[in-house]
Amino acid sequence: MNAKQPIAIGIDLGGTEIKLATVDGQGVVRSRDTVQTDARVSGARLLEQTVHLVRQAMGELEGTGVIQAIGLAVPGVIDRDAGRIELTVALTEEWNGYAAGPALTAELGKPVLLMNDAQAATEGEHRAGSGRGFRDFLSVTVGTGIGGGLVLNGEVYEGSRGMSGVIGHTTVVPDGIPCGCGNRGCLETVASGQAIQRAARAAVEAGTWQPATPVDDLTPRTIAALARAGDLTARVFFTNAGTVLGMALANAVCLLNLEAIVVGGGVARAGELLLDPIRHEIRRRTTVFSPERGGVTVVQSALDGYAGAIGSALGAMRLTDTSS
Amino acid sequence: MNAKQPIAIGIDLGGTEIKLATVDGQGVVRSRDTVQTDARVSGARLLEQTVHLVRQAMGELEGTGVIQAIGLAVPGVIDRDAGRIELTVALTEEWNGYAAGPALTAELGKPVLLMNDAQAATEGEHRAGSGRGFRDFLSVTVGTGIGGGLVLNGEVYEGSRGMSGVIGHTTVVPDGIPCGCGNRGCLETVASGQAIQRAARAAVEAGTWQPATPVDDLTPRTIAALARAGDLTARVFFTNAGTVLGMALANAVCLLNLEAIVVGGGVARAGELLLDPIRHEIRRRTTVFSPERGGVTVVQSALDGYAGAIGSALGAMRLTDTSS
Numbered sequence: 001m002n003a004k005q006p007i008a009i010g011i012d013l014g015g016t017e018i019k020l021a022t023v024d025g026q027g028v029v030r031s032r033d034t035v036q037t038d039a040r041v042s043g044a045r046l047l048e049q050t051v052h053l054v055r056q057a058m059g060e061l062e063g064t065g066v067i068q069a070i071g072l073a074v075p076g077v078i079d080r081d082a083g084r085i086e087l088t089v090a091l092t093e094e095w096n097g098y099a100a101g102p103a104l105t106a107e108l109g110k111p112v113l114l115m116n117d118a119q120a121a122t123e124g125e126h127r128a129g130s131g132r133g134f135r136d137f138l139s140v141t142v143g144t145g146i147g148g149g150l151v152l153n154g155e156v157y158e159g160s161r162g163m164s165g166v167i168g169h170t171t172v173v174p175d176g177i178p179c180g181c182g183n184r185g186c187l188e189t190v191a192s193g194q195a196i197q198r199a200a201r202a203a204v205e206a207g208t209w210q211p212a213t214p215v216d217d218l219t220p221r222t223i224a225a226l227a228r229a230g231d232l233t234a235r236v237f238f239t240n241a242g243t244v245l246g247m248a249l250a251n252a253v254c255l256l257n258l259e260a261i262v263v264g265g266g267v268a269r270a271g272e273l274l275l276d277p278i279r280h281e282i283r284r285r286t287t288v289f290s291p292e293r294g295g296v297t298v299v300q301s302a303l304d305g306y307a308g309a310i311g312s313a314l315g316a317m318r319l320t321d322t323s324s
Numbered sequence: 325m326n327a328k329q330p331i332a333i334g335i336d337l338g339g340t341e342i343k344l345a346t347v348d349g350q351g352v353v354r355s356r357d358t359v360q361t362d363a364r365v366s367g368a369r370l371l372e373q374t375v376h377l378v379r380q381a382m383g384e385l386e387g388t389g390v391i392q393a394i395g396l397a398v399p400g401v402i403d404r405d406a407g408r409i410e411l412t413v414a415l416t417e418e419w420n421g422y423a424a425g426p427a428l429t430a431e432l433g434k435p436v437l438l439m440n441d442a443q444a445a446t447e448g449e450h451r452a453g454s455g456r457g458f459r460d461f462l463s464v465t466v467g468t469g470i471g472g473g474l475v476l477n478g479e480v481y482e483g484s485r486g487m488s489g490v491i492g493h494t495t496v497v498p499d500g501i502p503c504g505c506g507n508r509g510c511l512e513t514v515a516s517g518q519a520i521q522r523a524a525r526a527a528v529e530a531g532t533w534q535p536a537t538p539v540d541d542l543t544p545r546t547i548a549a550l551a552r553a554g555d556l557t558a559r560v561f562f563t564n565a566g567t568v569l570g571m572a573l574a575n576a577v578c579l580l581n582l583e584a585i586v587v588g589g590g591v592a593r594a595g596e597l598l599l600d601p602i603r604h605e606i607r608r609r610t611t612v613f614s615p616e617r618g619g620v621t622v623v624q625s626a627l628d629g630y631a632g633a634i635g636s637a638l639g640a641m642r643l644t645d646t647s648s
């Protein structure tokens with residue numbers, strides 16, 4: 001046990017925080033860490049912060065582990081082979097077109113694998129989280145936006161260009177409000193953390209709700225706290241989001257005959273406030289897949305927001321496994 | 325070339341006709357045949373008709389081929405391993421729970437593989453039709469109802485219970501009309517051949533349309549003929565169906581990052597009347613997958629309604645390949 005362990009570091013780059021996790025050669029999670037960031041910092045500053053965080057982790061691990069590789073999960077469309085960010089809405093514009101993989105590989109002297117954050121989270125759920133034991137499942141990450149990833153036939157399914165799982169931009173309201181992606185009525189426009197917050201603040205401004213929390217402090221987290229304390233209106237924002245999420249997830253279940261749905265991301269911390277309406281709506285809309293035909297299990301992520309960081313570390317570790 | 329060829333027979337059992345196709349050991353389609361039937365005949369009568377048809381084909385092939393296996397495609401939920409029909413809406417109720425596979429195997433003295441018709445059609449498109457060359461595609465069959473099937477990573481994706489591709493029962497109108505499946509607003513309730521016919525007849529009865537065809541003769545086929553002859557209202561029924569289909573298909577593209585959609589089934593014979601609005605809607609709702617990121621190809625089935633029969637023959641032939 002005194003020999004140095006092979007270690008992979010995973011970074012999940014979000015709009016409001018950077019998460020870091022390390023895994024060893026057996027796929028066991030060794031550490032977790034979170035650093036607050038600012039969505040509006042420049043790309044260069046965020047990158048600097050990321051590099052600093054990785055160097056710090058590398059320094060701490062020096063005595064006990066040998067860093068094999070680093071996984072970097074980012075929100076947006078990525079070209080995995082080229083290690084390039086094609087399109088990101090959650091980070092600043094200057095990240096678009098940036099070949100983060102090769103740049104960080106050169107900077108850090110270790111192979112860096114760039115992944116989409118939702119697909120990284122799916123890898124994390126699949127190999128170290130709530131997806132273990134399911135052959136066909138969808139992992140949905142409900143945060144500022146909504147992302148997703150799929151495990152089919154026991155393997156992460158990437159899609160023809162590595163861009164599968166874009167459930168946040170499936171249409172749920174045909175003539176709904178415009179979405180940043182160019183479509184209208186996307187799931188993300190009505191069921192994301194941002195949408196819940198917007199609906200809650202609009203209710204206050206319209207005078208239909210007088211919550212015990214100041215309007216500027218209303219976030220998915222504080223709204224959930226109000227709901228748990230008995231505010232029925234606060235509860236409705238989660239019921240509405242969960243119902244629409246349930247419809248979109250039911251459609252995925254019909255199309256793919258899934259066994260399970262794993263719900264993660266910051267908004268999933270609301271727990272049953274969100275999961276109960278999701279379950280109800282899926283049951284109601286997938287009667288073809290009745291319990292006697294397997295039904296569908298809906299579970300909350302057990303990785304407490306670290307699915308993306310853990311998944312990117314596991315992905316990076318696997319990269320070195322297959323290349324050696 | 326005088327040696328007898330190995331042959332597989334494929335049967336596609338529909339609500340209005342039985343289709344038969346034969347393929348040889350190289351997967352080449354050798355013959356196609358259609359027999360009219362009646363959706364309201366009893367299960368026993370339809371089965372008798374099917375057995376008769378297969379025996380006839382077997383007799384005709386006697387001199388030239390050796391029958392290896394028979395594939396039977398049926399509309400509905402099936403248990404492929406048990407060869408049992410779990411639930412069918414398009415056939416009579418007595419088919420529910422019927423173990424057609426073992427029964428026909430005993431009756432015909434050849435292994436009979438039971439398949440879902442839409443999945444059989446997907447196999448047909450994949451190996452002998454418009455799906456060739458695509459690694460990730462959805463085959464959608466628009467007929468009396470709407471079925472689907474998926475090829476992912478170059479293989480037919482079956483789902484956790486062999487029931488994938490149920491795109492006809494994905495929700496497109498959250499509070500839409502009740503569907504036979506128990507849900508509301510399913511794609512099938514607004515975009516199937518039956519839905520197009522119902523909308524057209526309703527327009528005549530409401531006095532908003534005076535077509536050149538008697539109301540009782542209005543079917544997807546005759547409505548398409550009117551549209552081609554210049555009746556703009558007739559065209560609108562296909563535009564409406566195609567638009568809603570396009571939305572459901574766009575959702576599948578987002579979820580799975582598909583390369584292509586193959587549109588088959590009787591209603592697809594309307595060609596561009598249906599495909600043009602499908603393409604328009606998919607393009608509009610999948611801006612994330614812009615042409616420079618691969619885009620999505622939408623093609624009409626080239627198998628002229630025989631995808632299910634050909635696919636079930638190919639599936640049956642493969643069954644004997646792997647078991648030998």
